[in-house]
Amino acid sequence: MFDLKDFRQNVLKMTQDDFAKMIGVRQDYVSRMEKTPEAIEFSMLLKIAQATGTTLDELVGYKKSIPNALEVSNTWETSSFIKKTLLDYIKMKTEDIRLSSEEKYKKMIKDLYQMIESTIVKPSVAIVGMSDAGKSRLINSLLGMDKMPTSWTPTTSISVHIKHIDDRPDFIEDEVWIFKGDKNGFDVKKLTNENYCSKWKIAGGTTSLLADYGTRQGDKYDIEDASAAVIFVESSILQICDIVDLPGFGTGDRKNDDILAQKSREIADVVIYMSIANGFLRGTDIEFLKTTLNSLPVIENKGNKLSPLNNLFIVASQSHTVDNGNKTELERILDAGATRLYSEVPEEIWQNREEQSVYKHTINDLRNRFFTYTTDKPYLREDFEREVKQLLENLPTIINKNAKESLQKYVEDSKILLENDIEQYEKIIYEREKYKQLLADIRKNEPIRIQENQKARMEVLEKVEKLHKESIKQFEDEFASIISVDNIVEIIKDKKYKKKKQDMESLAGYLSSKIQAKMQVVLKDNAEDLNKSIDKYLKNFNVQINKFESELKGFQVNFDAVKAFASGLAGLATFGGLAIWASTLGNLGAYILVAKGVSVLSALGITVAGGTAGAASVVAALGGPITLGIALAVIVSLSVFAFATGGWQKGIAKKIVKEYSAQDTFGQFVEEIDKFWDDTENAFNAAADYLDDEWKKYVDDLNDMVSSYSIKDIEQRIINAINLKDFFVEMPLSEPAMA
Known part of the structure; x- marks a missing residue:
């Protein structure tokens, strides 16, 4: 072109x-x-x-030259070797291990395999910005080749996932595949699943397909089903990360584009946000950046020594257009942008991030994440490229360390479980009569257990309903205190807003973010309260299954209720407040959250921080699309508002209160609260049902061993368990394999 x-x-x-x-x-x-x-x-x-x-x-034939590709050291090479070594070990060893029909042992290995697959993965770098920000030019520059369609008009309308050619599954032979997807889009984490990819594939071919499906001038642009494209490229930077080009937002062409950009950004490990230097950080940019800050994975902590907000890059693109690339003027623009953004981020967002990282976030921390960029003048992109290179080369080490700790914990837990199984099998051989008595006691107690368990379940569900109502009431009070004429006037005075369009956009955005932040605090606090009820329910379950006659007192059933309950969450798409409970479970919780779609660095970080930090991480993205939509709608309404003379603060405050009412802001956030608690209830019921089913399987299996298994059969089970324990003992997790 x-x-x-x-x-x-x-x-x-x-x-x-x-x-x-x-x-x-x-x-x-x-x-x-x-x-x-x-x-x-x-x-x-x-x-x-x-x-x-x-x-x-x-x-x-004239074409703008592309800078040389960003050259990085392949620090992912070690991770790739580790992953291959572990997966090859599993494949080789499981062929030698006799697991008979013991499904729980097969599941242990399957879970281990999936944990390795889902935690040792390249970080994902999302390129985000309004449709005219020059995202495609930046990507082509990083790649060192012209792969993304570029134009000075808004282009990309689907998310484009760019991966290294070596990551291409064997069943894909084309350079590009275009996919449709369900209501949540295409799940790129299932790219190695041939059946899944074939189901959602629309087309395959060369990168020219991107122009057809992903640009507003393309022949296939109007096909609404097209939601994602995956392209495989030979490029240095793709050896250590995946790049995701998200739909440009703010054009109004496709309402779903803004939502897709928002949702896709939530699972990114690194976010590069682009805004044109000549008009840097407009109102829409600020709103999107605030939701980005809210849900950006917190990867920095005292252990890895990364600086605050290290995985956020706010880039003034096309910097050469400002006074021919005048560095002094550009620094002034970046300073002003950082000051404006920092002042408009509610303190709750900074507190949320502080809980996770233990770092306070100053305006200097935020300013350090602002960069200039242009393909025209190398000196205007040097700082950005150096920082990107340094971060991406460091992330594999962090991923390796966190994955190693998570896998080692899983292996240790598995060895303990197998040792308990071996002990139980040996006891069944030598104390069969005692186990017959145990089964008799279990059966005798089962009607009472079921009754008590049902009662305990109802108590949890009643607690969920109570917290649901309390959340709405607490949020209603918070909302009323924020969206009141007096409070808005006070904010205008405190923040020294002037009677001008930009300040009124800032005010509307600040209020929307404040509402979202308060909702998140309410849900986090109440969900943490629910954690106590869940723990009490599981403790009661353990008490009920260990009620035996006097001669069996002190006997403990070899059944892990917490793990069984947690496993019931793994297959769910959403689980509301139960995600906060899962975040307290260490490596098991991380595995569950990664399976749900949480970014790897964020989920693994939970295992490091745990507790309150996990809860803060889980609620961080709640309400993002709602907040963005309402803020933009209010900003539009204020753009046509005629300021009165005199007490204009009260006049604008009344207008804002009226507009938030017209947008049914309270109702929209209450719907988010309703969904959170409905998901919580559904997740609890699903996990509790799974727990009951696992208990019944355990009792049936125990009955088979005691009643119908021969000593030889049980001895074979002991051999199976010993073999599997040896399998875990010999896992190549030590140095140098997991350097």
Whole structure:
């Protein structure tokens, strides 16, 4: 594609007005041609060639040069080796281990395999920004090749996942596959699942498909089902990360684009947010950035020594357009942007991040994450490229360390479980009569256990219902205190907002974020209260299954109620407040959250921080799309508001209160609260049902061993358990395999 704007600026060194005079057209006509260069007629190309002294071939062959690819050290190579070593070990050893029909042993190995697959993965870098921010140019620059369709008009409409060629599954032979998906889009984590990919595939071919499906000029753009594309490329940077180009938001063309950009960003490990330098951090940018800050994985902590917000890059793109790339002027723009953003982020968001990282976040910490960028002038992108390179080269070490700790804990827990099984099998051989008595006691107690368990379940569900109602009431009080004329006037005065459009946009955005933050605090606190009820329920379950006659007192059933209950969550799409409970479970909780779709660095970080930090991480994304939508709607309404003279603060406050009412802001957030607690209730019931089923399987299995198994059969089980324990003991988790 002929890049007229770049040709005019960097080859001819002319303004639009001078260029228009040279070819005999109006300046606005040149502007339109630069926005849609693919629509320039042949006669006009011929006129430009004649006026500029170039041949037509030279002109249409002109293409803006791409900087050399960002060269990084392949620090993922060790991770890749570790992952392959562990998976090969599992495949080789399981062929030698006799597991008979013992499903729980097969599940232990399957869970281990999936844990390795889901935790030793490359970090995901999301490129985000409004549709004219130049995301595709940045990606092409990082890759060192022209793979993403670029234009000065808004383009990308689907999420594009860019992976290294070595990560391409064997069943995919094309450079690009285009996918549709369900209501949540295409799950790229299932890319190795051939059946899943074949089900959702729309088309396959070369990167030219991206222009067809992913640009507003493309032939297939109107196919609403297209939600994602995966492209496989040979590039240095892709050896250590995946890149995701998210739909540009804020154009209004497709309402789902904004939601998709929001949701996809929530599972990214690193976010690069782009905003045009000449008009840096407009109101929409600020709103999207605040929701990004709220849910950005907290990967920094005292252990890894990463600085605060290390995985956030706020980039002033096309920096060469500001006074021809004047560094002093650009630094001033970045300073102003950081100051504005910091002042508009509610303190609750910073507190939330502090709980997870133990770092306080100062305005200097935020300012350090602001960078200039352009492909035209290398000195304006040096700082950005250096920081990106340093972070991406360091992340594999962090992932390795956290994955190693998680896997070692799983292995240790598995060895203990197997030792308990071996002990139980041996006792069954030598104390069969005692176990017959145990089964008799279990059966005798079962009606009482079922009754007591049902009662305990109802207590938890009643607690959920109570917390649901309390959450709405508490949020109602918070909402009323925020969206009141007096409070808004006070905020205007405290923040020294002036009677101008930008300040009123800031005010509306601040209020929306404040509402979201208060809702998150309410849900976090109440869900942590629910944790006590869940723990009490599981403790009661253990008490009930260990009620025996006097001669068996002190006997403990070899059944892990907590693990069985938690395993019942793993297959659920959403689980509300139970996610906060899961975040207290260490490596088991991390595995459950990763399976749900939480970013790997975020989930593994929970195992390091745990407790309150886990809860803060889980609620961080709640209400994001709602907050963004309401803030933008209120900003639009205020843009046509006529400021009265005199006490304008009260007038604007009344207008804002009225607009929040018109948007049914309270109702929309209550729907989010309702969904949170409905998901909690459904997740609890599903996990409790799974727990009951696992208990029944345990009792049936115990009955089979005591009643019908021969000594030889039980001895074989002992051999199976010993073999599996040896399998875990010999796992290559020590140095140098897990360096």
